Amino acid sequence: MIIQKEFLNKIKDFGLNSYEAKLWTALLSRGVATAGELSDIANVPRSRSYDVLESLEKKGFVIMKIGKPIKYLAVPPSEVLERVKKNMKELAEERVNRLEELKTTDVITELTTLHDQGIELVEPSELSGSLQGRRNLYGHLELLIRNAQKSVTIMTTAQGFMRKVEGLKPVFEKLKKKGVRIRIAAPITKESKDALKDVLSTAEVRHTDSKARFCVVDGKDLVFMLLDDQEVHPTYDVGVWVDTPFFAKAMESLFDTAWKGMKTPTQKTP
Secondary structure (H helix, E strand, O other): OOOOHHHHHHHHHHOOOHHHHHHHHHHHHHOEEEHHHHHHHHOOOHHHHHHHHHHHHHHOOEEEEOOOOOEEEEOOHHHHHHHHHHHHHHHHHHHHHHHHHHOOOHHHHHHHHHHHHHHHOOOHHHOEEEEEOHHHHHHHHHHHHHOOOOEEEEEOOHHHHHHHHHHHHHHHHHHHHHOOEEEEEEOOOOOOHHHHHHHOOOOEEEEOOOOOOEEEEOOOEEEEEOOOOOOOOHHHOEEEEEEOHHHHHHHHHHHHHHHHOOEOOOOOOO
16 A cells, blocks of 8 residues: 555554554554554565554554454544544643643752853853844743833734734733833834734834834844844744844834834824
């Protein structure tokens, strides 16, 4: 039985490795079969077949029939999907709970101490880094913004505005309660009117035609993106983070000057 590689790669979304995917699809095509038969069909070494089938049984993909020779029965894919979803959800919840429990242990305290001691040894000029991919960009951006104490200044594109409101709204709400001033300058369009409505209670927003993409936190941390988000795939987006009060305050000063000339949009805009 020949299974296309692309199809096998999709099956890996079930949490299977290559051998598991091959043996499971082979068993599905036969309904019931021995390990030897499945090994021949799927082109999997016989020495590995029993271990792999045992793994599939534990995961709930197959049922082992009692008797000699030992045969295996395929579980319907729809049932497998539900089992996988349930298992993944339980595993995710378990891991989240473990991480939450770590907050109250000495582990975090010790790790934080190590980090603080390490930072003290770093030259200020070395507190910078390149951020590859939009997921990493937004992850670091969220970290900086979440720890803001005084101000968050953002200039972004129309699409960037919607992404930031969607992803950072809960963070903005917490900062608002702490008294942190949040300012966002972005092109406000028909597509972004819902995002504007969602963020007006927590941030000051003004319209600009600029395509600049940067964020300044507390006049100290600066993150700026190097590419136009309309012309680059999210995977290849690139940003730079620098911890430099001199440069960050200079950017914020330029922003302040531009901010005065920007229009304040309403929920009816445009």
